[in-house]
Amino acid sequence: MNAIINFFKTKAGVHPPEHKAESTQLPIATLPLPSKLVLPLRQHIGNMPKILVSVGDTVLKGQLLATPECAVSAAIHAPTSGTIAAISEEVIPHPSGLPDLCITLIPDGKETWAPLSALDWHNTPKQELVASLCKSGIVGFGGATFPTHIKLRSNGKSNVHTLIINAAECEPYITCDDMLMREYADEIIKGIEIAQHLLGASKSIIGIEDNKPQAITAMQAACAGKPITVSIVPTLYPSGDARQLIRLVSGLEIPHNKRATEMGVQVFNVATVRAIYRYVSLGEPAISRIVTVTGNVQTPQNFEVLFGTPLPELIKAAGGAKAATTHYIMGGPMMGFDLPSEQVPITKAANCIIAAAPNLFAAPPPAMPCIRCARCADACPVNLQPQELYWFSKSDNFEKARDYNLFDCIECGCCTYVCPSDIPLVQYYRYAKSEIIAIDKAKEAADLARERNDFRLARIEREKLERAQKHAERAEAGRVQAEKTVNNDALGANIHAGAGDAQKPDADVAKAAKQAAIAAAIERAKATKAALAASGEAPKNTEPANVSIQQEIAEIDARRQSVGLEKPVIEKPEVGNADAEKQAKIAAAIARAKAAKAAAEANKSSE
Amino acid sequence: MNRSPYITDAPTVSTIMLKVLLALVPGIFAYAWIYGGGILVTITLATITALIAEAALLKIRQRPIKPHLMDLSAVVTAWLLALALPPLAPWWLVVIGVFFAIVIAKQLYGGLGYNPFNPAMVGYAVLLISFPLIMTRWPAPLALAGHPLGFMDQLHFIFSNVLPNDVKVDAITSATPLDYLKTQLKLNQEVAGITQAPMFGNFGAQGGEVVTGAYLLGGLYLIQQRIISWHLPTAFLAALASISLIFYAVNPAHFANPLFHLMSGASLLCAFFIITDPVSGPTTPRGKLYFAAGAGLLTYIIRVYGGYPDGVAFAVLLMNMCVPLIDTLTQPRVFGHEK
Numbered sequence: 001m002n003a004i005i006n007f008f009k010t011k012a013g014v015h016p017p018e019h020k021a022e023s024t025q026l027p028i029a030t031l032p033l034p035s036k037l038v039l040p041l042r043q044h045i046g047n048m049p050k051i052l053v054s055v056g057d058t059v060l061k062g063q064l065l066a067t068p069e070c071a072v073s074a075a076i077h078a079p080t081s082g083t084i085a086a087i088s089e090e091v092i093p094h095p096s097g098l099p100d101l102c103i104t105l106i107p108d109g110k111e112t113w114a115p116l117s118a119l120d121w122h123n124t125p126k127q128e129l130v131a132s133l134c135k136s137g138i139v140g141f142g143g144a145t146f147p148t149h150i151k152l153r154s155n156g157k158s159n160v161h162t163l164i165i166n167a168a169e170c171e172p173y174i175t176c177d178d179m180l181m182r183e184y185a186d187e188i189i190k191g192i193e194i195a196q197h198l199l200g201a202s203k204s205i206i207g208i209e210d211n212k213p214q215a216i217t218a219m220q221a222a223c224a225g226k227p228i229t230v231s232i233v234p235t236l237y238p239s240g241d242a243r244q245l246i247r248l249v250s251g252l253e254i255p256h257n258k259r260a261t262e263m264g265v266q267v268f269n270v271a272t273v274r275a276i277y278r279y280v281s282l283g284e285p286a287i288s289r290i291v292t293v294t295g296n297v298q299t300p301q302n303f304e305v306l307f308g309t310p311l312p313e314l315i316k317a318a319g320g321a322k323a324a325t326t327h328y329i330m331g332g333p334m335m336g337f338d339l340p341s342e343q344v345p346i347t348k349a350a351n352c353i354i355a356a357a358p359n360l361f362a363a364p365p366p367a368m369p370c371i372r373c374a375r376c377a378d379a380c381p382v383n384l385q386p387q388e389l390y391w392f393s394k395s396d397n398f399e400k401a402r403d404y405n406l407f408d409c410i411e412c413g414c415c416t417y418v419c420p421s422d423i424p425l426v427q428y429y430r431y432a433k434s435e436i437i438a439i440d441k442a443k444e445a446a447d448l449a450r451e452r453n454d455f456r457l458a459r460i461e462r463e464k465l466e467r468a469q470k471h472a473e474r475a476e477a478g479r480v481q482a483e484k485t486v487n488n489d490a491l492g493a494n495i496h497a498g499a500g501d502a503q504k505p506d507a508d509v510a511k512a513a514k515q516a517a518i519a520a521a522i523e524r525a526k527a528t529k530a531a532l533a534a535s536g537e538a539p540k541n542t543e544p545a546n547v548s549i550q551q552e553i554a555e556i557d558a559r560r561q562s563v564g565l566e567k568p569v570i571e572k573p574e575v576g577n578a579d580a581e582k583q584a585k586i587a588a589a590i591a592r593a594k595a596a597k598a599a600a601e602a603n604k605s606s607e
Numbered sequence: 608m609n610r611s612p613y614i615t616d617a618p619t620v621s622t623i624m625l626k627v628l629l630a631l632v633p634g635i636f637a638y639a640w641i642y643g644g645g646i647l648v649t650i651t652l653a654t655i656t657a658l659i660a661e662a663a664l665l666k667i668r669q670r671p672i673k674p675h676l677m678d679l680s681a682v683v684t685a686w687l688l689a690l691a692l693p694p695l696a697p698w699w700l701v702v703i704g705v706f707f708a709i710v711i712a713k714q715l716y717g718g719l720g721y722n723p724f725n726p727a728m729v730g731y732a733v734l735l736i737s738f739p740l741i742m743t744r745w746p747a748p749l750a751l752a753g754h755p756l757g758f759m760d761q762l763h764f765i766f767s768n769v770l771p772n773d774v775k776v777d778a779i780t781s782a783t784p785l786d787y788l789k790t791q792l793k794l795n796q797e798v799a800g801i802t803q804a805p806m807f808g809n810f811g812a813q814g815g816e817v818v819t820g821a822y823l824l825g826g827l828y829l830i831q832q833r834i835i836s837w838h839l840p841t842a843f844l845a846a847l848a849s850i851s852l853i854f855y856a857v858n859p860a861h862f863a864n865p866l867f868h869l870m871s872g873a874s875l876l877c878a879f880f881i882i883t884d885p886v887s888g889p890t891t892p893r894g895k896l897y898f899a900a901g902a903g904l905l906t907y908i909i910r911v912y913g914g915y916p917d918g919v920a921f922a923v924l925l926m927n928m929c930v931p932l933i934d935t936l937t938q939p940r941v942f943g944h945e946k
Contacts, residue, residue: 334612365619368678373623377891383941385939
């Protein structure tokens with residue numbers, strides 16, 4: 001019957017040779033104290049923490065060296081006691097190969113601990129615990145390195161009922177979680193209890209692939225009598241992907257646009273919960289992790305390694321690399337990456353170091369054309385159509401790629417693994433994703449720039465209007481004054497004459513308005529002169545200025561005198577001249593506007 | 608640079624094609640046993656033609672020659688076309704058919720992976736339209752032939768169109784059962800009577816059904832090896848059987864029974880080897896079902912109402928045209944997405 005089922009069944013995922021036995025022959029070993037430790041400040045997803053020490057400082061083991069300044073960041077601690085030798089850019093284990101800021105610590109060999117403060121988590125408020133964990137330096141040790149304290153924060157909105165512990169360890173070669181469970185099952189369970197308490201979850205499920213019988217036995221024994229169960233999942237890569245594991249152990253399929261916590265599920269790696277226990281109950285921050293060293297080395301094994309340990313010292317501990325080793329891979333053979341140099345430090349993300357050699361990982365043959373066999377689609381755990389995505393990515397048809405859910409791709413590599421044409425499919429998807437992100441960013445920037453420009457234009461327009469309005473008000477004030485003083489009807493008559501003939505075409509109206517304006521200006525000038533003469537005051541150097549300005553000046557003078565200031569000396573009489581001209585122009589403009597308005601109204605009424 | 612994954616599983620395009628060829632071997636043996644060793648000559652001729660045409664076109668297109676000859680896809684096309692042709696087809700017919708399949712239908716569209724139509728079926732259709740007489744003139748199985756030809760006689764006939772002195776062409780050839788059924792039905796004969804003719808076997812054609820059975824064997828091997836998915840042959844055969852069953856149930860005097868349709872002509876060759884060509888077929892599981900079912904229905908309709916005795920080639924080509932649409936409409940639900 002099984003044979004018949006297998007005949008028809010196509011199951012997503014792949015089952016590559018496991019290569020786990022090599023590194024599980026020996027127990028976890030501790031590395032001798034390295035000669036120096038290089039601690040990248042960014043060993044996690046998120047922002048760089050703020051450095052608290054300077055070169056030359058003596059630090060104790062577990063002392064905080066850098067503290068997170070915002071939520072999405074993680075602390076860095078001194079893995080041992082010693083002296084800060086440098087704070088500089090060094091090569092870090094990152095696919096980009098770019099250097100990043102690191103603290104270099106020279107151990108003093110004394111291993112003097114900083115004072116540790118353990119917490120009684122049963123009797124400590126949750127908020128206090130989480131606030132404390134913020135400084136623990138704990139990140140997702142499964143490889144994602146997302147700061148753990150964020151995932152433990154319950155902001156009241158999330159209602160996590162199930163905590164899932166990811167112990168699937170589905171990638172070939174990697175055995176650090178397997179060995180951790182075999183040797184530290186009780187610490188893991190204690191960590192789960194703390195995490196479960198913080199999240200308010202009612203139960204925890206530990207998902208382990210069935211190729212780790214010893215770890216399963218150890219965990220089952222340790223969680224007996226507790227609301228924690230072990231769920232044994234079939235060995236099928238990538239069962240360790242968080243969403244895949246959630247479905248495997250709980251049957252829940254997290255919608256693509258939702259977080260697991262929105263569905264009441266939180267996932268932690270098994271090493272992460274152990275670190276939570278050690279921090280909360282023992283006060284030890286994250287200063288080391290278990291690393292699998294395997295591949296082309298003499299004695300593949302797991303080591304408890306201090307963060308910052310230079311890779312060569314770790315390789316030496318594994319008996320050294322065998323001949324023909326070409327380079328090192330961090331992570332597993334499905335999702336890992338080539339280390340840019342041998343001289344990189346071990347970081348929080350380093351779950352596995354594989355010494356690569358041609359006999360282990362043959363160079364892929366040249367890619368053949370896609371024959372649309374859809375083996376990739378059968379293997380895809382997310383049920384995408386990789387052959388279509390490849391086609392779209394290759395032809396830079398990014399919109400189509402997005403339509404076909406490119407961003408649901410978890411880059412697990414199953415498609416590339418099964419491709420008979422040896423097409424590096426995942427690389428195409430990484431390329432397309434980064435292109436789409438870049439395009440989106442550029443578009444966002446362009447949108448922002450356009451918005452900013454629109455705003456600027458609107459502001460200029462508004463300011464222009466405001467200015468015009470202000471001037472108009474002042475001019476109006478001046479005109480009213482002038483009219484009052486001279487009581488000249490000519491202006492009004494002229495304007496009415498110009499505006500009176502509604503049938504005149506626009507040009508005539510404009511002409512009439514112009515004439516009216518000129519007449520008005522002349523009249524105003526005359527009025528000013530007359531007013532001046534009438535007042536009998538000796539003409540000041542502001543003589544051509546109109547009445548309103550003179551009034552203003554008089555007011556200012558009065559104010560100044562009242563506060564005991566001398567009359568200001570107007571240095572530039574031309575200013576007054578210019579002002580008068582301006583005022584005249586504005587008055588003319590107002591007259592024009594009035595004329596036009598009158599004409600328009602006349603037009604309207606005649607229609 | 609991140610270039611993971613670093614590992615890959617064994618099968619390559621070459622191994623896939625090799626397994627397809629291997630799966631054809633039982634059918635070829637059965638063919639040679641029933642119709643004589645001439646088929647081996649035809650297959651050899653087709654293979655050589657295909658490889659030369661492929662190499663020449665790759666050179667003209669400035670593509671690497673060796674890896675593409677090694678992928679064996681041209682050989683698969685050649686074998687499938689050779690098996691679809693009537694035994695003892697003249698050499699030039701084979702050469703023209705293979706030339707069209709490789710040069711026009713495959714390489715001019717961009718070579719392996721880019722041909723929208725099944726190359727072997729394009730070659731077959733071109734020959735069927737251009738040389739209908741030869742293409743429908745099948746030699747009788749050796750057991751039924753008045754003058755069974757020996758291997759050397761067949762070889763001679765293929766290359767020079769000359770038969771031994773005492774043999775006439777009519778003596779060694781006959782219509783195929785599908786063809787015969789069609790013509791006899793037009794003469795108002797009843798199916799039960801027509802199938803009494805010696806060319807009919809237990810299910811399909813006398814002898815031909817043995818070859819068909821051998822194809823079934825090879826096809827099951829391909830499914831077991833996960834070279835082809837079960838969707839295509841199952842849907843094709845189910846559709847063909849269903850529609851013939853409906854017609855047969857309505858009027859058994861005028862329509863042959865489903866088993867006859869399944870075991871006659873190129874039904875099983877098509878089900879396991881023709882519609883399973885991945886390049887010109889759909890990729891989604893549901894799409895495969897629609898594609899194959901469509902091909903099955905069209906095959907029946909062309910057989911019964913069309914101008915040609917067998918409809919496989921045209922059915923497949925017509926369905927090839929629908930592949931982009933089928934693929935677009937049958938995208939499976941992505942993990943975490945609504946239907």
